[in-house]
Amino acid sequence: MFDRKKYMAEYRFKNRVRMNAYAREHRRENPEMYRRHERSRAQYQRGWKWGLRLKAFAALGDKCVRCGYDDPRAFQFNHKNGDGWKDVSSANGHYRMLKDIIAGKRSDIELTCANCNMIHARENNLFRIRENDMGEIRVN
Numbered sequence: 001m002f003d004r005k006k007y008m009a010e011y012r013f014k015n016r017v018r019m020n021a022y023a024r025e026h027r028r029e030n031p032e033m034y035r036r037h038e039r040s041r042a043q044y045q046r047g048w049k050w051g052l053r054l055k056a057f058a059a060l061g062d063k064c065v066r067c068g069y070d071d072p073r074a075f076q077f078n079h080k081n082g083d084g085w086k087d088v089s090s091a092n093g094h095y096r097m098l099k100d101i102i103a104g105k106r107s108d109i110e111l112t113c114a115n116c117n118m119i120h121a122r123e124n125n126l127f128r129i130r131e132n133d134m135g136e137i138r139v140n
């Protein structure tokens with residue numbers, strides 16, 4: 001059967017030089033159109049991401065497990081084992097983490113406010129220099 005998705009992917013790949021040149025020219029000739037587009041896309045992504053965070057907060061009880069603080073603007077995900085760097089150092093790691101929290105699959109994460117999260121990290125000496133699986137040095 002004709003696979004339109006595959007056909008279009010191949011078409012775009014084969015004609016990428018011509019299509020990129022056309023897109024560049026279009027962008028140069030219509031800058032206003034693209035500025036508007038970029039802005040609205042960024043806004044859309046921010047809103048979408050925040051919505052996902054709010055769902056993850058709700059899945060974890062919507063308040064700080066340590067002090068009961070309940071303003072979502074200052075919520076942070078506390079990795080009980082101090083391995084939060086794993087979730088933020090890989091591509092899509094943060095998104096996957098949020099999805100897993102919403103699905104109830106992350107018992108190693110609790111909801112804390114920014115203060116309690118920082119206190120937890122200091123108490124457990126989690127500020128160490130580590131190497132992630134890409135070989136990059138990170139300070140966690």
Ligand SMILES: [Zn+2]
Pocket residue numbers: 064065066067068069112113114115116117
């Ligand atoms: Zn707190």
